[in-house]
Each structure stands twice: as structure tokens, then as C-alpha cells.
Amino acid sequence: MAAEASWTRTYRRHRGLLLLIGPCLAYFLVFHYLPMVGLIIAFKDFVMSHGVLASPWNGLDNFVRLFASEDFPRALRNTVLISLLRLSFGFVAPIVLALMLNELRIGWFKRGVQTLTYLPYFFSWVILGGIFLMLLSGDGPANNIVRAAGANPISFLGDDLWFIAVLIAAGIWQSAGYGAVIYLAALAGIDPNLYEAASIDGAGRWQQTLRITLPSLVPTIIVLFILSLGQVLNAGFDQIYNMYNPIVYDVADIIDTYVLRRLIAMDYALATAGGLFKSAVGLVLVVGANWMARRFSDDEYGIW
Amino acid sequence: MSAKEIIGLIGAVVIVLAFVLFYPTRPHEKGNPAQADAVDWSAVEDDRSEQLTIRWLGPPVYANGQENTWVQGLLEERFNIRFEPVFLDWTANSRLKPLMFSAGDVPDVSWDGDPLYVRRNIHHGFVMELPYEVILEHAPTYVKYLNQYGRETWLFAFYRGKNYGIPTFAAADIYPTAGLWRMDWLRRVGLSKVPETLDEMGEALRRFRHGDPDGNGIKDTYGMYPRTHWSLAYADVFATFGLLPQDFVLRQGKVVWGGVQPDAKEALRRLRRWYAEELIDPDFAIAGRSGDQSSKKFQNGKIGYLYKGGSWLDLELKNPNSTYSVLRQLNPQAELAPSRVLAGFDGQRRDRVWGGPAHVMWFGTQVAQTPQKVLRVLHMFETLATDQELFVQSRMGQRGRHWDMSAERGAYLLPPYDRRGADTRHLVHVGLLENAYGFFSACAAPLQFTRGYLPEGMAEFRDEYSHPSWGLKNAIGKSDVVDSAGRYLEDLRHYQATVFTEIIRGDRPLDDFEPFVATWRQRGGDILVAEANEMLWQMYEIYDEVGIDREGTDGG
Numbered sequence: 001m002a003a004e005a006s007w008t009r010t011y012r013r014h015r016g017l018l019l020l021i022g023p024c025l026a027y028f029l030v031f032h033y034l035p036m037v038g039l040i041i042a043f044k045d046f047v048m049s050h051g052v053l054a055s056p057w058n059g060l061d062n063f064v065r066l067f068a069s070e071d072f073p074r075a076l077r078n079t080v081l082i083s084l085l086r087l088s089f090g091f092v093a094p095i096v097l098a099l100m101l102n103e104l105r106i107g108w109f110k111r112g113v114q115t116l117t118y119l120p121y122f123f124s125w126v127i128l129g130g131i132f133l134m135l136l137s138g139d140g141p142a143n144n145i146v147r148a149a150g151a152n153p154i155s156f157l158g159d160d161l162w163f164i165a166v167l168i169a170a171g172i173w174q175s176a177g178y179g180a181v182i183y184l185a186a187l188a189g190i191d192p193n194l195y196e197a198a199s200i201d202g203a204g205r206w207q208q209t210l211r212i213t214l215p216s217l218v219p220t221i222i223v224l225f226i227l228s229l230g231q232v233l234n235a236g237f238d239q240i241y242n243m244y245n246p247i248v249y250d251v252a253d254i255i256d257t258y259v260l261r262r263l264i265a266m267d268y269a270l271a272t273a274g275g276l277f278k279s280a281v282g283l284v285l286v287v288g289a290n291w292m293a294r295r296f297s298d299d300e301y302g303i304w
Numbered sequence: 305m306s307a308k309e310i311i312g313l314i315g316a317v318v319i320v321l322a323f324v325l326f327y328p329t330r331p332h333e334k335g336n337p338a339q340a341d342a343v344d345w346s347a348v349e350d351d352r353s354e355q356l357t358i359r360w361l362g363p364p365v366y367a368n369g370q371e372n373t374w375v376q377g378l379l380e381e382r383f384n385i386r387f388e389p390v391f392l393d394w395t396a397n398s399r400l401k402p403l404m405f406s407a408g409d410v411p412d413v414s415w416d417g418d419p420l421y422v423r424r425n426i427h428h429g430f431v432m433e434l435p436y437e438v439i440l441e442h443a444p445t446y447v448k449y450l451n452q453y454g455r456e457t458w459l460f461a462f463y464r465g466k467n468y469g470i471p472t473f474a475a476a477d478i479y480p481t482a483g484l485w486r487m488d489w490l491r492r493v494g495l496s497k498v499p500e501t502l503d504e505m506g507e508a509l510r511r512f513r514h515g516d517p518d519g520n521g522i523k524d525t526y527g528m529y530p531r532t533h534w535s536l537a538y539a540d541v542f543a544t545f546g547l548l549p550q551d552f553v554l555r556q557g558k559v560v561w562g563g564v565q566p567d568a569k570e571a572l573r574r575l576r577r578w579y580a581e582e583l584i585d586p587d588f589a590i591a592g593r594s595g596d597q598s599s600k601k602f603q604n605g606k607i608g609y610l611y612k613g614g615s616w617l618d619l620e621l622k623n624p625n626s627t628y629s630v631l632r633q634l635n636p637q638a639e640l641a642p643s644r645v646l647a648g649f650d651g652q653r654r655d656r657v658w659g660g661p662a663h664v665m666w667f668g669t670q671v672a673q674t675p676q677k678v679l680r681v682l683h684m685f686e687t688l689a690t691d692q693e694l695f696v697q698s699r700m701g702q703r704g705r706h707w708d709m710s711a712e713r714g715a716y717l718l719p720p721y722d723r724r725g726a727d728t729r730h731l732v733h734v735g736l737l738e739n740a741y742g743f744f745s746a747c748a749a750p751l752q753f754t755r756g757y758l759p760e761g762m763a764e765f766r767d768e769y770s771h772p773s774w775g776l777k778n779a780i781g782k783s784d785v786v787d788s789a790g791r792y793l794e795d796l797r798h799y800q801a802t803v804f805t806e807i808i809r810g811d812r813p814l815d816d817f818e819p820f821v822a823t824w825r826q827r828g829g830d831i832l833v834a835e836a837n838e839m840l841w842q843m844y845e846i847y848d849e850v851g852i853d854r855e856g857t858d859g860g
Contacts, residue, residue, distance in 0.1 A: 069795070138585065
């Protein structure tokens, strides 16, 4: 009884706040949690007119089909490779950019650079794909420079290694500016007294960056790293779908492009099995990374 | 409240809501859904004085179509139907339509372009069975023309022993489209006529690359740029070997896949040599989804030959948007010449055509409750196949109001209907007269219906450059009629495109062709070919049912 009374009391005290968070909870419930029920079609022979619940179960058949196919294991390999590359290079880029922006002292210049660097984030890859194709084609500006330097034209988008390099570089160019915003916010939160004290002690800018700025960023970096590990099987569908071509299918066909092909063929059960596998791996990685972060920081860092 | 309680509460709410949302409102019997809806057709009669309301999803080329257009009114009055049209664009057709259906919104009549989708929709229980006898009985003239022009379409509507829906045909698809050459370039490099064989073509392309055909003193031109869509890629070269690279073709009475035949290697050898001699613009390999640059390269004077660019309309100088007009705006000296389809080593000219088979119009399973609608729609198809004036009006509207014609231009739209988008908004579209893309009359008419509306000289042009007897088509209409298409076809097409491009570019040795064939067969190719051969026999059995002589000649 006592517990129930405290229940109602807490509820009454925070009624306003609960009301405020209501729409947000409803959004996640309706658009993120409810659709999860549909995941059961990964274990069914899904027939649309029967509906999700009435379609007959077929156990793990869809997963067997998935891994027995030639293309899914290859797509999985490509996804992991591209993601790890993105993580290795792409994760550091916004931190470096934020640190560099942080050192700029002229206000208008800093704002200008910041705007320019995060502008590409707002362009769709449909447009960017066309622009990159034009820039990097045989008679495009990039190859004109290569030719002017006396070298043979490079098939930037028609060579496995170059394609991956372009993919990663273009991805960084497109998203680093946007990613830097969070770090800039964290930088703004660092106590200026620390810097003053350090400079009195004789630390130069480089020393201050190493001993104050970076350590202050560590919690943010760890949180973002854990979150981005959960995205490891998201290798950047929009970008790849708009940039790849037959020559690089071997290295650029990822889980998402594979799943899309299955969806377009209306093979929803198989597509769902692919998507579910992806999410399960993402979940394991996030939980694992969080566990590691807590373990090695004596429970100081970590998301939960 | 503890965290555990919160999670439990959310979980309970999710499960309850899920049941409410997903519980099927129309429980279907297990097994073949169409069986539950079997109709006794002998008992069905169509009282034409009774007005019927029909929800109609036509071909997705009228994304901005409007309700209650003149064309809709015409057909409604004539057939005593109240139409509820559903307009989609191509993306919505492939992505949104399945969601519409799964939410229970299946129109009475729906269009599907590819057999794969017809079959998936049947599998998912949306499509009503429609026996051959019903179509034959109620639309005999329509069937006669369908059998003449697009007989393979019967296969598109066939699934596990039954027919679902009305097949349609596109009479003009029997014409191969010629290639287009820069005649001024040919002359400048010392050639007086348009190439007609593969060897002549190679020589012209060589001079285009190495003979400075645009006379600017810079080596900045290529011979050709292979098209990127699977249906067009290398098809001009392969066709001279009697093959289509990404289709089923008939060889010694058996269906085989073009891209894995031994002479496909010879076609690749030729293309590989051309690439090594720099006759092929290397950019073709990287186009991907960003699109086929061939027309743009041709119009910008980077290449001198454009495959499938040589229809009458491409050469029309009076149309400011035709290939010729655009080229002339950029380069007033440019001169174009169409080429006849290339002759193979046996002297026979061949080029890929869709060949007449088109799409399927099918009825939703709920129509089994009012089968009268099926008979009314069949009556409409039959009337459109027998009444030339009505057919033309159903496509272009009223003469004097929507369109007019002259000997020189043929039929043309009048203002304001000639404005971009205005034609599709009002469901009038001169350019579609011969295709299977009418919104309500989703089937072409026999060529004798449409011939009179073509521009002067077009018929002669077709005889000269696009003779139907040169067409080479898929042996079973479209490759995705086979059962396992959804599982293997798209992946194998990707795989083949990669290997072919790599062999042509020299990334792989030519002798990788044999290992490619072995892998292709093992990764599902053998299954597809076996099923395609079954489909061929199935097709002959269907022909017996719908009154086609197996040995009969093709349409045209």
C-alpha cells in the first residue's frame, strides 16, 4: 500500500514533466518499438494477405537461405570492412576538426569555416553521387589535374581500392563538419580557469590541447564511439547506392543494398531476416563496447 | 516505479497494441488464397444497365493524373462504369504499392509491369484467378490481337497452372531501334557510308578515336559508350552473334541464357579488343546508378555512335528536344544518320526488341464478390480492340480539342495539352499511342489502328531501318517469369555485369569467361535455365488453350 501511495505521489508531482515527454515516448513506441513486432516475419513464410500473425512459421529457413546465398556473406564482409575503415578514419576526423576550429580566434572566420564544413551534410547523396561521378570521370576535373601532372588518368570509381578510398574520403568530407558540432559543444563546456592555470604554469597551446582539451573530451568521445559501434553494420547505404557500379560490386555490395534487392523482389521475409541479423550484431557490439568502457574506466564512463 | 516495472509496462503496452494493429481483419483460409474465391463463371451475367464502380490502378506513367478527365468521362459513359482512378509514379509503383496492398487497399483492377511482381502479388494472395475461357469468351477480338502481337504475355499472367489477369501487348515494340551515327564525322575520317557489319563498325570507331573526327587537333573523342541498363549493355554487339547477353534466347529448340554461351566469349573478345584500342569511352564502367551518359556524350560530341538512338523521333529536327535538334544547337555542322541493324557473320540482321509482350492487368480477390466487374472490363477491352475511334479517343482525347493531325507531323497535341505534364494530367498522350501505357486502355491497338496517325514517312523509315524481322527477343517474353527469378536473377545479372565489364576493360583475362560460366551455373543459373525450359513448354500448352498455332509466325 505504501509503495502504491508513493507511486501516485511521484506521478502527481511530475505530471507536467510526464506530459511533456509523452509525445516523444509515443513517437518511439509507434515508430520504433511497435514495428519490431513485425520482425517475427523473419521466422515466417510471410504472405501479405494473411498478415504478420497468421502467416505460417518456417523456423530458421530464411536465415539458412540468407547464409547459403553467395551474396549475403560477401555483403556482410564488405559491410564490416567499409565500416571499420569509416570508423578508423571517419571517427577521428570530427575530433580533429573540432580541435582546429577551437583554436581559431577570429569570430567571423571560425563561423564561416564551420558553416562551410557542415554544409555538405545537408546535400542528398543522389546529388552528390552525380557530382562525384562528374568530378572523377575520365575527362573530369580530377583527372585533368592528374594529366597535367604528367600521370595517366586514374579510374577513381572503377578500381576497387580507389573506390573505397573515395567512398571513405567523400564520407568524411560530407559528415565531419556536422560531427564536429557535438565536440565543439563539449569544448565550450570546459572550464576556462583550467587554461588560465595551465598558461600560468607555462603550458603552451599544444600542451594545453594535450593535457586539458583532449582529456575533457574523453567522455564525449567514448559515448560517441559506443554509439557508432552500434552502427558498424550500417556502412552508409545512401552513399554507396548512389556511387557504386558493376565494376566495384565485389567490394561495395553491402547488407543494405542486398536487403533492398530482396525488398524490391517483394521477398520481405528474407529482407527482414537480413535486417534482424544486422540489428542483433549492432546490439551485441553496443552492449559489449559499453561493458568494456565501464570495465576499463572503473565504471566512470559508459552510457548505462 | 523501478526500471524493471517501466520496461514491463512498456512491453505489455507494445504487445497489446501490436495485436490490435496487426491482427488480420480479413482472415484468409490457408493454402492458395485464390481457391477460396473461385467463381462459377457460367452463372455470372453482366447487366450493362447497372452502373459499376471500379477502382482502377493503371500504368505508373500518370503520376500527376487527375480524376474526372474527359477520357475518363468518355469511357464511363460508354461502359456505364464509375471509375476511381489510382495514380502512381514509378517509384511509388515499386515501393508504395505493396504497402497499399498489405494495408488491405487492393484496387479492383491493378497494373503490373513485370511477371515477378504479378507472381509475388499472387503469392501474397491479392490476385483473383481469371480462367482462359472467360477471357476468350468475352473478348475474342482482343485475344486475337494479343495472340498476334504479344503472345508471350500469357505467361506473365500464369502461375502454378492457372491464369491471373488480362495480358496486354505493345504492338510497336516489334520494331528494333536503329543506331545513330555522326555522318559528318564519318565523312571527315574518310568513310562514305554508315557501318552495317561489326567489322565496318570497328573500323569507323577506330577512326573516330584516332582520326580526330571533330578536327580540333586534340585526341578527345571516342567511338562508343556502351549503354548501362542490362537490356541494352553490349546488346548491339552480342546480337550480331544471335545472342542477347542478359536474356533467355532459343537455341536448337532449347532455352539458354545468352551471356553464358560459348560465342558470348567471342563477343567479349571483340569488345575487349576495342577497349584496348581505346575505342570505348572508359567512363561507361563507372556510370552505375548515376546514369547512362551515352546520350549526353553523343550530344556533346565525345562519341560518334549511339546505340538505340536512331528512332524516327530522335531524328526529328522539328522537335526541339530530339537528339538531332539538341546536337544541332551545340554544333550547327553536325549531321546525323541512322544505321540499319547490324548484320551478323551469317548476313542476318538482328537487334534486341521487347517484341510485343507487355504487362498484366489483374483483378483483386475481392472482385470475386462482384464478378460482373470482370465481364464489364473484358467488354471494354473487346470494344477498344474493335472500335478504332474509341481506342484513339481513349488515348489522345477528342480531336480538335486535345489533338489534331497533319500529314507532316502525324497526330499532335493542341495547346495547352502539349505542355510538359499537361498531357499526363489529362490522360492524353500522343507519344503513347502505340505502347501499352494508356491509363484505362492499358493495351496497345493493332498497328492498322494507329498507322494513320503517324507522321508522313515514318512507316517507310521503319521498313528501311527497323524491320520487325530483325528483332531478337527473349524466348519466354521476360526472364522473370521463372519461379526462382526473385531468388537468383538480379544477383546473377549483377555478377555478369561485373565480370563482363572487367573482361572488357582487361582487369581479368578473357579466359576467365569459362570459370565465370561455371560459377554462374552453380550460383542458380542452372536452376533458372531449367525453369525457363519448363516455361517454354508451359507457354506452348497455354498457346493450345488460347488458340495459337505453335508453329505460327510472330506478329507484325
